[in-house]
Every structure is written in C-alpha cells, then in structure tokens.
Amino acid sequence: MSVPLLAVDGLCTHFFTKAGVVKAVDGVSFTVARGEVLGLVGESGSGKSMTGYSIMGLVDPPGRIVSGVVELNGRDLSALSAEDMRQLRGNRIAMIFQDPMMTLNPVLRIDVQMVETIRAHQRVGRAAALERSRAALVQVGIPSPDERLQAYPHQFSGGMRQRVAIAIALLNNPDLIIADEPTTALDVTIQGQILFEMQKLTRETGAAMIWITHDLSVVAGLADRVCVMYAGRIVEEGTTFDVLTHPWHPYTQGLLDSVPARGARGTRLSQIPGMTPSVQDLPPGCAFRERCGYATDECTVNPAMRDRGVDGRGVRCFHPLRAGTAA
Amino acid sequence: MTAKVTVTATAIRVETPLRRIVSDFCGNPVAVVGLVLLGVILLLALFAPWLSPQNPYDLAQLDVMDSRLAPGSKSPSGGTFWLGTDDQGRDMLSAILYGLRISLGVGIAATVLALVIGLATGLPAAYLGGRTETLVMRIVDIQLSFPAILIALILIAVLGQGTGKVIAALVTVQWAYYARTVRGAALVERRKEYIEAAHCLALAPARIVFRHLLPNCLPPMIVVATVQVAAAITLEATLSFLGLGLPITEPSLGLLIANGYQYLLSGKYWISFFPGIALLLTIVSINLVADQLRDVLNPRLQR
C-alpha cells in the first residue's frame, strides 16, 4: 500500500491543568488517503477538535502533544521546526473553524485577509495575489467578488463568511483541509449549500478532508470513511456505509439510535444513559463501560483496536455488536 | 477546548463558591502578601492611639527642641524617633499612625456613602428603564467624562474646606462609578431566567430588586469598591497636599507630606518621605487585593 497522505499514530494530547492532567486526545490513530473525506464524529468533549488542532500544531499551553506521530506525505511533522510548520499551515494543510462570525478578523478587509494568506507562503506580487483571491471567491460561489473583496466581515451573512473562510482555506491548493464543524453554526438550508459546495470543491481540487462533526447525518452524505471518537479515543472506524448501517460499537449504536428518524413519530427517542465522562479522571478500561448495556468485568481493561482489516474496519470493544466475531 | 469546560464544571460542583474564591485568591502569592499587608495597615490604623510612642497632637508632649531631627535620633526624654521628627518636634512614626487613621477613615466613609448612593440610583435605573434610566445615566456619563480631581476641586472651590465637605466631594466624584457598574451588571442579570421566574411568582418589585437582583450584581461592585477606596484615599491626599483638603486639625497623610515639602529642598527628606511610603503601601496593598479579586470574581475568566 502506498504512503497515505496523512498518517496519525498513537497521538496523545494532554492538558496539564491545576486540577490534573486532562487527556483530551488519548492514543488516536488513523490515516487519510489522497482525496479522501474522513468524518471524525463524536460528542463535544470527545477530543475530535483537539485532534484537528494537534495535526495543525496549534495546541496551546497548558496543552501539549505528549506522544504519537503525525506524518504528512511520509514526513514526520513533530520533527519540523516552528518555521517549517508555519509554512505547512494554510499551505499544505488548511483549517476551517466552527463559527464563521468569529474566524475573520473584524477590523481587516477581506482582501487583506486573503492576500496575506497567499503571501505568507509564496513570493507573489499583490496584484497576482488579489487576482487569485478573487478567483477563490468565485470558486466558492460568492457573487460580485470585486466588491466583496473591499468589504469588511460584518458586511457578510454567516453563510457568506463561512464561504470566505473556505475560500481562504483553498487559496494555496492544500492537500488536506481540516473542517471543524463548519456548518454547525449555520442555518440548515445554508448548511446544505456549504456541504454541497465542500463536496464539489474537494472533488475539483483533489484535496483530502477531515470533517469534524457531532452530526452523523452530515457525515452520511459526505464522508468516505468515519472514525467515531469517545473520550479522547477512536472507538470505531470503517467506511461510512458500514459504520452507519452496521455499527459494531455500542456507543455508535447509541448515537445512531438517538438520531430522530422519519416514521418514528410518536415513539420515544432512545438516548444513551448517563453523561459524557470527564476526560480528567477517566477510570481505567473502556471509557464507555459505565453507560454500556453490554459491559462486563472484562471491560475494566482498555480494549485494543481490533480487526483493522482490508477495508479499515475496526472497533475498540470486547463485546462488539456483530454475529460470529465474539472475542 | 471543550474538554476543559467539562473539567471546571465538575470542579465547581465539589467546592462551594466561597471556598473556590478563597483558593483562587490564594493562587497568587503577590495578592496574598497584599492582603496580609492591608490587614496589618488596618490594625495599625485602628490601634494607633495605643501603638504610637506619643500623641502627636497633644502639645504637652511636643518639644520644639526636638524639631526636624533625623530618623533614629534620641529624644532627650530617652525615646528614639525612628522616623525622625517634623518642624514642631512631632514624632513622625506617631504622626503617620494617626494620619493613617484619618486617611483610611475618610476614604472608607466616602466609599460607603458613594456605594449606597450609587446602588440607590443605578439599580432602579436598570430595573425601571425608561426615563429614569436615561436621566440617571446621562448624569453619570457627563460626570464620568470629567476627571475626578477636577470635579473635586470645583466642589471644594464652591463649598469651601472642611472634613465633611471633602467627604462630600469624594462621594460626589465616586457615586457615578457605582451607578454605572451596578446598572451594567443589573442589565445583564435582569435578562436571566431567575429574574423571569421571580416575576412569574409575582414577587414585589422591591423584593426582586434587593433579594434577587442585588446579590448577583455584587461581585463587580466589590471589585469597584475596593479600587475606589484606594482612589478616594489618593484623591483626599492630593487635595490635602494642594492645601484644599482636610483642615490642619485633621492631619491626614497628604497633609503630612505637604508639611515636609518645604524642608525637602534642604535635604530633610523624612518629613515627606515616610508618610508617602505609608500612603503608598496602603494604596498598593488595596490595589493588589482588588486586582486579584477582579480576576477571581470575573466569570469570563473562569475557564
């Protein structure tokens, strides 16, 4: 098998707070192939955003990547100097954030914020950079781009701002885009447009994407593969179809059951009992065991990821929900 | 990011708010030093008559022969003037302890009065809104756009001098800060659900304002009040230094410093220097405490 675009192996990002060590990301491993869309799914606090920041090298103190390897095109990113890492950010890996109202600098014009992104990485004249910025705005479907370049962020709607942020991410033709819940803060109709747009853009540009979300329905139409995170660990992964139709991990099952479905009107929506554990004082063993209907004494030992087969299907559970594969 | 939020949430559940505030406060050693220092200063001021070597304003205890002695000089009666004496042969240490009493007394009295007036105007303004609010806040805005010292000087120029008038000037200068702070806090609190719940229970407006709204507006008020005590003491000292503050019968620290001004140029530094140090330590300790309180009580910084 050829070298994947991105390989994350045993990534641990911990926060050293006054109250103790918070293991926000605790041994996460996955790969992303060129042009692939990976959905990273989990509840808030499951460490999915922090995984994105760790790849970008944007973990702030008191947080620190304590172990693990992140390789882009076979190059170990932890070995890079701060300057080399900066050259990579916004150039080879781009990131889009959740709240478009907050990500653009309110006091700088759009053209300034776009041109600087290009000129941070390439020696290009202002005029050329401006032309590329304009093209990027057209690409993400912003009408009258010349006028829009002169505008300030507050003159855009939320959806438009997110399009601008996406345009900025695309400026340097990155190999990988990390999208951290970019549609969560938007209206449902806008959300659909942006999703469609992103799908189209990744196909056009050949960029791979990690789509971080808590929303399984978003992942369903977008991602090629899915990783489900719980309490800082990936508990299940596989192709989107496999994971969504035949979940192996009880937690994934629980997530799927709590999505309201058509035709289920009047029936009680199932929910996962208990609440998301604090990643600060996680008990040893499977983090989900206290909420899990299948838990046994065995679960006090942390299960390893098993069955990473040809299709990359794997689960971290002693009692996976499938026939004939009991441990 | 999100992980950290969960952590604090559980942490709060275990501790009472008071205990959290105390432990957060003690997290900064500089602030603890400030608090201890402030405690010592308050005690010194409170017990000044029992701690001072002499009563600096009992003329029978003063001897002109002792005037302008350097720090550490022996007095003929056997004692030592650790901080020297002033032009009337007054022991500076005793004068400073008495001066602290007056400075702190005036500062605290002015702050308490201003706090009460500020609350009495700011809370109704926020709660009632409408014309009351516009009127009160216009006055506050106009007043706050002028520096405190200017307003105080004008008042003194118009009212004349005297302890009561100085306090009146300090109160006039300060009430606006409290009115603005409490209104800001109350506007935020008023929109919260518990006030709505209180409305639904048809509680009397006065009860809602004083039992529900007021306690929740207190944290910022405490911070502002702490800062303002220091500001009041400084302002009083400045007025007294300019000769427009307290009368000579109430010698605050500012007046002591002003007394020594004329001797400073001839190298007799101690008459101005030591009262200044006492004033400085008082204000620094109050500000250190206020600074930490601001961080501890600010909900926005509790991440």
Place this chain on the structure above:
Amino acid sequence: MLVFIIRRSLQSVVVLFAMSLLVFVGVYAIGNPIDILINPQADQIDRERAIAALGLDKPLWSQYLTFLTGALSGNLGRSFVHSTPALGLILERMPATMELALTAMLFAIVLGIPLGLWAGLKPNGIAGRMIMTGSILGFSLPTFWVGLMLIMVFSVELGWLPSNGRGPTVLLFGLVPVSFLSVEGWRHLLMPATNLALFNVALLIRLTRSGAHEALLQDYVKFARAKGLTNARIIGVHVLRNILIPVVTVIGLQFGALIAFAIVTESVFAWPGMGKLLIDSIGVLDRPVIVAYLLVIVTIFIVINLIVDVLYSALDPRVRLTELKG
C-alpha cells in the same frame, strides 16, 4: 460624517450652555456675588456703584443673561489679583499645560503600549509578571508624592535637573512659547512630564495587555495561525489593529484627564500652566479666573470627545458615525 460633526457641535453647545448655568449657579448664586465679584478693598461708594454696574440688584435670571452675553463675547470677568481679563490669563498659560500634557502622553504611549503588548503575549513569563506588578505600582503611586521624590533624587541629591519652572522658552511658529526646542527647556520638562505620564503608562500597559490577552483567545487569531501567517504579522496586524481601537479611545479621553491632572504636577514643579493658576486662584478666591478655567476646560473636553469619536469610527469599520449616540 459631516452631519455627525455638525450634530455633535450643536450638542456641544448645549453641554457648554448647561455647564455655564451650573457654574453660574455655583459661583454667583451659592456664594455671595458681591464678595466674589467686587474687590474687597473697595469702599462703600465704589461697592454700590459696582453692584449697580454688574446688575447684582437685578433678579437672578437677568444676572445670568448678563453673564451669558459677557461669556459669548469672550468676557468672563477680570481677575482680582492680576487685574487683567480672566480668559486672557488662562489662554496665556495654556501652551505650558498643553506642552506638558502632550509630552507626558508621548512618554506614556512609547512606554505603555510595547510593555503592555509584551505582558499580554507572555503573561506567565517573568518579564510579563514584573511589568504587571510594576503597573500596579504605577497606579498606586500618588502623583504628587512621586513628584516630590523625583525632586528629592534628581534635584536635591544628584543636582542633575532643575526642580521648578519651565526654563527658557522658544517661540514655536513665532506664536507659542515652548520648552522642548532647547536642551535647557528639556531639562525642565523631563521630570514633570515623567511624573504626569506615570499613571498613563500604567493604564496603557494594562489596557494593551488585557486587549492582547483577549485578542489571543479569539478565533480569528487561531484562524490567522491556521493560515500560516508569521507571528510578527499576527501580532503586528491582527492583534494590534484590534487593540488599537480601545487604546486610541482611551488615549484621547485620557488626554483631557492629563490636562486636569496637570494641576497637581504643575503645583509640585511650579510649572507655570493653567493648573497652577487654578490652584493659586482657588487659594485667593480669584473667582473670575476659576470660572474662566472651567469653561475653557469644558470646551477642551468637548473638542477631545469629538476627535475621539471620529477616530474611533475610522479605526473600527463596524462603527458608523451616524449610529453613535451623542
């Protein structure tokens, strides 16, 4: 923009009018105007003539009208002590105060913003903590006492700098006497300006620090980092542009405060500005001068506020001047 300035100017006239009413009531109605406005050395006949001439036998509203007409034509009364028009006396002293305040503000900006930025970017470093503790000291030090200590060290002990006065002045544009054009003038200016700047250095440090601190937590800084911008650009453009909005506002507003606080510094260093004149006038109850000072300083404040609002809208694209309430 123009509409805004015109509207604000009209509002300013209203404020000035209200202030003149307040000052009039304060000085003419509360105090005894005969004692205030007539030289106490005048004899009985002179007194009665003056009372009639000043219209003090007329009702209060008519007296106010007289005062107002006088004020509109620039006549705010004559100083008892100097026997010259009070307004002229104030204007004559204004350049000294302005020079002092401007120099102090310059010191504050040059020191306060870089130090505050440093403390905000490295809040847990030793330098950052020292800067913050130092700023508390700057807040706490009573201005007048620091002035005394400066004199004690640099004039009395070391003998390096003169302890009072403005020194020789040079006419700027052939009009305004200033000290900063000569070395000797600078020697006189240095201590008072430092003294006056101290509080504002501390203020700007804290303002810049908290601004930087807050800006660093914002998503747009994280996004700027994700774009791969250099730290220099993130801090110099993204963070600084956002901090500048409150900083410029405060600098503007503090400039008025500096002029007022110059009263204290001028008294300590015997700097011949309007503040020193005010204190002297309060001391001898030279009320026309007090009234003139107040009206002049209110005018200065109104002008400053107007400038600050215009600057504010220039710096923050989200603010439209028409939306600002006066």
